[in-house]
Amino acid sequence: MDPDPKEPLSASDPTGSWGLHRELKAASAVATFAESPPAQGVRPVVEATTRKKAQPAKGRIIAVGGGKGGVGKSFVTSSLGISIARHGKKVVVIDADLGGANLHTCFGLSAPSLTLSDFISRRVESIDDVILETGVKNLRLISGAHDHLAASNLKYTQKLRLLSHIATVDADFILLDIGAGISFNIVDFFLIAEQGLLVVIPEPSSIENAYRFLKMSFYRHLWRALKSSPSRKVVEEAMDQKNSDGIRTPIDLLDAVERRDSATGRYLKERALSFRPRLLINQVRYPEDERLGASMASVCRRHLGIDIEAIGTVCFDESVWKANRKRRPFMLDSPESAAGSSLDLVAQALMFGSRTSARLERQN
């Protein structure tokens, strides 16, 4: 059992309780929020208390999440992996969707017999033992756990071992495809990464889940930053949406900690700055969908105090299912398609640390 005292927000908790309901509706209708300026600077490495101190990450870890199922997390992870590998970097993609692993299908592979399950259950000692070739040059795969019960109920110690070993994988880039939901087991994969990429589609449920995911990840990030501080209790309280302290948003939380202990409050505000996920809008069909990323970034900044960057958009593209039907990895089948070109721009923005929106580059 994860020893954290607080459970994540319940799925039924309405986002209205964040005081964001109107904004969410407006964002999902792609209302005219002011375009947010691009964030400055390269995002610093997020501290990972779960990572073994003696084993710093060898490669850059990028986690692809989204809070909601079916938005294209696996499609984006596999496509970015192939794109980065085609730029000559060594890549390992890891299927960290412990409840519904299927990343191998994006590479046209049958379910491998050696998976993360073998590592989690210690049938093999090293994570290197479950790394598989994909047939794509420079790109290897760690396939997801298939014994769902064991995997999705990952014990706390198993999670720590897994997270610390992921950081030792020898590659330039390690891409994590993380599952849907906002449980700590999912959020912790997001937080181990140097860069968290949130995949959202222009649908209200996806937008709502993405806000929930962001909020829970941010609270967890702050909780981890406080380590043994007594102020951790305030964060734990805040994770309960119906807390009696009246803390409804991360901004409330940071203020509450500062009121309790001004030095810790200042420290936490500093640490809060290192939480800077990026947002990818997938399955875009209409021109107004292109503005969703900027709208969400604006809402996050004003209401949650979280600085996110809209890194790009990917259109809904028929060539994706055509590649699926052929069991061909999309980025090998249709790299020149509209979706393929956008994904390659996003891959380059991630690789070269450019803060320039891939969408803006595409327009030029």
Ligand SMILES: Nc1ncnc2c1ncn2[C@@H]1O[C@H](COP(=O)(O)OP(=O)(O)OP(=O)(O)O)[C@@H](O)[C@H]1O
């Ligand atoms: N831009 C796109 N254009 C067309 N189809 C897409 C696009 N993005 C994703 N899809 C399709 O949407 C479906 C869901 O994608 P995917 O499996 O990657 O989602 P997911 O978020 O990983 O889902 P899950 O949470 O169930 O693992 C797939 O059939 C995928 O091919």
Ligand SMILES: [Mg+2]
């Ligand atoms: Mg998936």
